[in-house]
Amino acid sequence: MGEYDSAPGVMRYDRDVRIATIPAVKAGWINKTKTGQWSVTDKGRKALEKYSDPEEMGRDLRKIYNEWRRKHKKPKSPTPAVDEGISEQEVEHAAIALEEARESAWLEIQDYLHRLDPYDFQKLVAALLRGMGYHVDWVAPPGPDRGIDIIAHQDPLGVSGPRIKVQVKRQASRVDVKDMRGFIAVLGEGDIGVFVSIGGFTREAENEVRRLENRRVMLVDIERLVELWIEYYKTIPEEYRRLLPLIPVYFLDARD
Template identity: 50%
Template sequence: MTNGKKKAGVTRQRVGKLMRTLFEILQEHPDGIQAQTAIAELEQRVPATAHESGHYASGGRRYENIVRFSTVDLVKAGWLLKDKGIWSVTETGKEAFATYPDPTAFYKRACALYKVWKSAQPDPTDDDAETVADAEVEQASPNQTFEQAEEAAWDDIWDYLQRIDPYNLQRLVAGLLEAMGYHVSWIAPPGKDGGMDVLAWTDPLGAKPPRIKVQVKRRKDSIAVDELRAFMAVLSDNDVGLFVTTGRFTKDAHDEARLQERRKITLIDRERLVELWIQYMDRLSEESRQLLPLKPIYFLAPS
């Protein structure tokens, strides 16, 4: 909230430059990038000023606080998406980036759209604060604190999945399938698996189709269409294929899976894997639960 006096140190022009450069970085990562990584890259391209390099009494650094505070306008404008600690640009954001090449105009438009969003809320506050350029926030807001805590939690989960033993990852997926009501009959032992890591059925005896063949990959990068096709080659007409990865899938891979008419294939990336794990956590065996030991922590929801 502002008292009518603009504080020195950050201008609308400066914020515009930060936000435009942030969008340049995000568009170099179509699948999104971890927030902390994006902010670190931003500072490499747009170094902090002496003012921005300072710290607040609470210990937070101005540079990161200014960046995070300013992204609120872009999120409410529908240009920036934040999901599980990952920041990415929306199609609308890409259009805005092309339409407003001037950094100040770019950020000003985002602020205008934020006002539109704010006025549509059931109980919009009636204050004068518009942007960090109008009234610099001198400590992290509850929203920013929550956001950073959530990002840190997801970063830990992603890091854990990148380091998990591949065989334990297979066991994790098998445990999840069992919690979902399927019957796992086989988990590939360590070594070459012939293109299949887990075999499951819809009934205990494996007498009823379909047979579920699962490929599990511990990966940081995205699974491309050629790798997906190699897995689909081991599927028969009566099989259902599940391809699970701790990374993501390329657009071509998603298109290939979606357009299949004969083979049934479902893609599960890291986000979907964790979502299913949380959804079925109360049905997991204690042994399975220890393979990805998550614990819910409750926060007072920010406004």
């Protein structure tokens, strides 16, 4: 159960577990996020209730997986050598390698953002808004911000569209309903609020936003923030990309 000879540092047990979960993922019983979170779906819970015999469950799961593979199988190439070029095992290992790389990269990015200076994190959010095409009029200097960290508009003069007020929290804990109400209180009529929090938001805070009738508030957690940073990376001013420098990495696409 040690390391692979061909891949030092990769533990057999970890990879074997990942490979074993592939059928359950394709059957819709397990959901895996790119951030490394695995969870049993409603469909998976029903399967757990249905089967009392693990061997029977395994056999039926394999049938479901084989049916999935049959439906998603690529048509044969007119060149036989192409079809013989990659085995099912190689496909599985390529998929697992990509999964491991995504999780590892995410953990590094997450750790980096948690360690980033709070004011640099604030500048990062402002840079993202610029990359998205908004005009950032004001970024709060270090010190008390009275609930607002960034103000932006849709045009350079701020005469068209609503004003955007942003609160930025680089804290590990979730934003609670008290902080959310405090942010909502500083929004004027017609303002759009954007609350960015690395730690995410409590359910009560999210429900508070859903109940709003005369205010618009967008919630951005760390996962959504990174997604937007990647999406708009090329349009973010180059001098600000250093706040979260990223490079693309390419893997073999060995999917069916």
